[in-house]
Amino acid sequence: MKPSLVLKMGQQLTMTPQLQQAIKLLQLSTLDLQQEIQEALEANPMLERQEDGDDFDNSDPLADGDELASAPAQEITFQDAPANAELPDENQWSEQIPSELPVDTAWEDIYQTSASSLPSNDDDEWDFTARTSAGESLQSHLLWQLNLAPMSDKDRLIAMTLIDAISNDGYLEETLEELLESFDPELDIELDEIEAVLHRIQQFEPAGIGARDLRECLLLQLRQLPANTPWLKETQRLVSDYLDLLGSRDYSQIMRRMKLREEELKPAIDLIQRLNPRPGSQIESSEPEYVVPDVIVRKDSGRWLVELNQEAMPRLRVNPQYAGMVKRADSSSDNTFMRNQLQEARWFIKSLQSRNETLMKVASQIVEHQRGFLEYGEEAMKPLVLHDIAEAVGMHESTISRVTTQKFMHTPRGIFELKYFFSSHVSTAEGGECSSTAIRAIIKKLVAAENAKKPLSDSKIAGLLEAQGIQVARRTVAKYRESLGIAPSSERKRLM
Template sequence: MTPQLQQAIRLLQLSTLDLQQEIQEALESNPMLERQEEGEDFDNSDPLADGAESAPATPNNEESYQDTSYQESSAPTVDNLEEGEWNERIPNELPVDTAWEDIYQTSASSLPSNDDDEWDFTTRTSAGESLQSHMLWQLNLAPMSDKDRLIAVTLIDCINDQGYLEETLEEVLDAFDPELDIELDEVEAVLHRIQQFEPAGIGARDLRECLLLQLRQLPAKTRWLSEAQRLAGDYLDLLGNRDYSQLMRRMKLKEDELRQVIELIQSLNPRPGSQIEASEPEYVVPDVIVRKHNDRWLVELNQEAMPRLRVNPQYAGFVRRADSSADNTFMRNQLQEARWFIKSLQSRNETLMKVASQIVEHQRGFLDYGDEAMKPLVLHDIAEAVGMHESTISRVTTQKFMHTPRGIYELKYFFSSHVSTSEGGECSSTAIRAIIKKLVAAENAKKPLSDSKIAGLLEAQGIQVARRTVAKYRESLGIAPSSERKRLM
């Protein structure tokens, strides 16, 4: 592959946020590139032509939208120099199977991004607070002897991300040096102090202890508190098995009273450690915007996420001298790199627009009526429609997002396998999942639908799905089996 093709493929795989960072690095490293500021005149020209042939100007407002079709003017463009400015023609191609850095050592990817003047260590290396660091912060505020503090640090290291103590107290005790003369009672006493830390329920050894710890921190006037403590302490297995008749009999409660006790239990967090997130939030910027206008679905690239670039004509003018000096060679290389970078961006936007338009054309039913109207779609269908390879479609649909009136979706969301119908047609797996979710939402809570029953209801609608397939779709939706969905009204 030529370096140009390698760069185009790499840019095609980048998400919008990664692409913006790549563009910013290119702008900082290449003086030939500049960003088109809002309100400035812009000459849309062919970025690879040595002449001054001008392309049509970019349309504004409503004309910038296309009815599920590709819009070439949405891509970044570059101002070109007048014909005759070049005494030496810059090559349009580089040798095959060479790396970009072999020819141009000044590309953004080869330059360090941590400039001493602008490097922000906190911004680039900070992460969310971990559960252990949150607990150690509380430990530093607690008055404690040196021995107890050592025990507390060891116990905190044994707490997993869900907030549970993974090791037994005996195993924790064995980890200490015998010369410290630490006893099991001391380890247990320190654990009880840690269990008073936030979040409530931290440091529990099992679910029963976790729920009881959280119930003990509730106000004493909380309704049904004593009954909830009794249920969590003695009858948690019956609750897990949804054996409500046994619970009502053993706890001597009526159905409505038991329901309120269970609601109090369900308000607790069985995984208290999950409240402390160590990972940074991930933001999604849509690449494509879809909206309906005059009963037509219109598709356009997100211009705010696609900055318009061009070659700086002032710097480009410095290359007019036909000399072989180091400075002139450097500027010539920078100019060629800028032109190829812009061409790669154009190629990315062209491909993205073509693919998004074909997806919208194929999934109009989803945009109008929702998941139940989703049609079967595979990569081969789009690849055939746009005349590209399936691997290219896979790259352009990964980490690329479409903003629709129904929400923001990754382009891969619109692809799904199909199931045959009794009428000889096809139904997408996404539509079947939506139907299953709708059936479960409308089921009788006391008698939830089994997988076999759901398969029968789907068959009544002409969708031929096996029970095992229903179970697979149900699990992918995060819906529990019927035995676990049973609950009191």
């Protein structure tokens, strides 16, 4: 069999670079889109950001029809300077600025700068650490306290090893025997020394740090409370001896063994509930994450209005000066480069406009379908799937999925991801449909109003939903309850 050349003709679908760019921008979140725009501004000299107050012609001498469309300009009012204001002339400036500054002086002592204009430290409202400090890890917080504690070099080495073995929740993850094996035998470290240093660390802040289990964590926090705290001894005994019974909500057994009445056991349990089972979580190690809404929904004169968040959507334009340098008949390398950059800038702006238009169409249809949620809350949420929005706007479901991913809507009820408004449905007794989000809201409401002594079981909740015409199985109720972070009925039992 010898090699040969075969010519075939066929048709296939391919995506142009412009379409690929439009799809890429469509699925980006607001923060990622801003970064993408910044990279485009740095790479393409034809693109520039249009700031508020700019007044110039956006027309492109080489644009073909409506290939380049600019964002609507905002009307900005400028304040004129006072009529009697006088600007110093050149001689006045030279008299005000000396050639040399006096010895042992700083620039801020002579001239007002942004740093010297900050509020003084005496101002109670000025908190420097709140504005400049970064997130602190638990280990760095414990090491800072370790540096303030007087210790020998040997104990300090043990303490640093113990701190490294503490988890983010504040618990010691390794046993003392395992830590002892990790040390060099030449140091001649004994198990009692490690335990003594651990007791020192357990006195650090936050209270309960360095515990080996939940019982020890709660006892450490109770020991740091004032001695005159009401019901402190009973609470310590309850945690030390009957924590397992407390976890299983066996209050009758606890009262019988501790010889306490219900009104005496309740304050002890309340004191335990005020403790922190995860003391390490008090030290925030991560920076806060902010959500920038893409769409803003508001009610005006009885109508719900949908608009893009202009603060998150920068306006771009083609630089008219550079665009005017492009010559039609010139085929030089410089002119070809500028023409290519001009075409890329047009397509980038067009892709941004297409993204905004698609986002507005989808958001408007979501608001139209979920008007009941905006008016009355989660219980009025209607079932909605991607196919419904795709049919309404005449797009494919994959496009709707890209639009609703990592896009957020600001409503009077809060900020929600667009995917939040999509949910499956459950049949009702009347033949209608009820959204799973609405069912979750009803379950949350029923649990909040239940009797703490006799919490509602999943079967009971399913019966109450069926009484309202919503046919939900017990296992479905359990799934919705777990998604809401609600414990089973056996763990929700409380003393009144």
